Amino acid sequence: MLAPKAHPHNLRLNAGGAALPKSLKAAQAAEPRDLASMGSGEQRITLQWKGGLPEPQLKGSRATYRDALPGADVIVEATQTGFEQFVMLREWPSGSYSYTLPLKTVGLQAEEQIDGSIVFTDTAGRQRAVMPAPIMWDAAVDERSGLPTNRHRVDMDVVATGKNTVVLVIRPEGSWLTDPATQ
Numbered sequence: 001m002l003a004p005k006a007h008p009h010n011l012r013l014n015a016g017g018a019a020l021p022k023s024l025k026a027a028q029a030a031e032p033r034d035l036a037s038m039g040s041g042e043q044r045i046t047l048q049w050k051g052g053l054p055e056p057q058l059k060g061s062r063a064t065y066r067d068a069l070p071g072a073d074v075i076v077e078a079t080q081t082g083f084e085q086f087v088m089l090r091e092w093p094s095g096s097y098s099y100t101l102p103l104k105t106v107g108l109q110a111e112e113q114i115d116g117s118i119v120f121t122d123t124a125g126r127q128r129a130v131m132p133a134p135i136m137w138d139a140a141v142d143e144r145s146g147l148p149t150n151r152h153r154v155d156m157d158v159v160a161t162g163k164n165t166v167v168l169v170i171r172p173e174g175s176w177l178t179d180p181a182t183q
Contacts, residue, residue, distance in 0.1 A: 001013060001014065001015055001034075001037075002014070002015050002056070002058075004061065007038070007078060008080075008081065009038040009039060009040075009081065009082060010038055010039060010040045011036065011037070011038045011078055011082070011083055012034075012036070012037045013035070013036050013056070013063050013076055013078075013083075014033060014034055014035050014036070014053050014056075014065075016053050016054050016055035016056050016065060017053070017054070018033060018052050018053040018054070019052055020051075020052035020054060020067050020068070021051045021052050021069065022070070023070060024069060024070060024099070027050055027051030027052070027068075027069050027070075027099070028050055028100055029050075030050045030051055031050075032048035032049065032050050032102040033048060033050075033053055034046050034047075034048055034049075035047050035048055035049040035053065035074070035076065035085070036076050036083050036085060038082060038083065039106075039107075039108075041107075042106065043106065043107040043108055043128060044104070044105075044106040044107065045104070045105055045108060045120060045129060046103070046104040046105075046106075047085060047101060047102075047103055048101065048102040048104065049065075049068065049074060049101065050099070050100055050101075051068050051069050051074075051099075052065075052067065052068050052069075053065050053068055053074070054066060054067065054068070056076075061077055061079070062077045062078075063075070063077075068087075069087070069099065070091075071091030071093070072088060072089045072090060072091075073087070073088045073090065074086070074087055075087075075088060082129065087099065087170075089177075093174075093177055093178075096171075096174050097171075097172055097174060097177060098169060098170060098171040098172070099169075100167055100168070100169050100170070101167070101168040101170060102161075102165065102166075102167050102168075103165065103166045103167070103168055104164055104165055105120060105164050105166060106164050107122065107164075108120040108121065108122060108128055108129070109121050109122075109123075110158065110160075110166045115133055116134070116156060117131060117132050117133045118131040118158060133153065133156070134153070134154040134156050134170060135151055135152065135153055135154060136151070136152050136153075136154050136172050136176070137150055137152070138150045138182045139183040150181075150182065150183070152172075152173065152176050154170060154171065154172050154173070155170075155171040155172075155173065156168055156170050156171070157169040
């Protein structure tokens with residue numbers, strides 16, 4: 001595992017070395033691997049990845065796992081209080097596109113909210129972490145701010161699969177991905 005020099009919630013990232021999948025279908029059939037984990041003791045959240053995890057390219061607070069899916073990279077960025085995870089498509093997907101992210105929640109309950117976010121609470125019902133609703137954006141950016149201008153919500157199903165496990169099924173809208181206006 002890799003770790004930032006300092007992180008308030010003990011963030012750990014996969015050091016890579018797993019074989020790359022030949023197809024999206026093969027990636028979804030693969031055994032999940034821990035991608036990013038944070039927390040300590042009896043409260044820990046571990047985001048897993050189904051697919052390849054090559055040795056990441058490290059730059060600042062960002063780890064890029066190139067070709068973790070065919071034509072796509074997985075990026076994990078350490079933040080001051082947690083981490084962000086991205087999938088960057090380098091090729092236009094053919095047909096529908098979705099992927100599955102298993103999530104282990106030791107000592108925490110995951111509950112999907114109306115706005116698409118997930119709140120993690122401890123056994124006393126105290127909120128310990130929040131995962132915002134997923135969004136996607138294309139390469140179009142505002143010239144002044146440098147921020148994405150073409151943002152779109154991503155559908156996500158949250159499926160409890162056991163006491164401490166949840167599966168997130170991420171389903172970007174195919175019509176947005178294939179729209180000629182999407183850059």
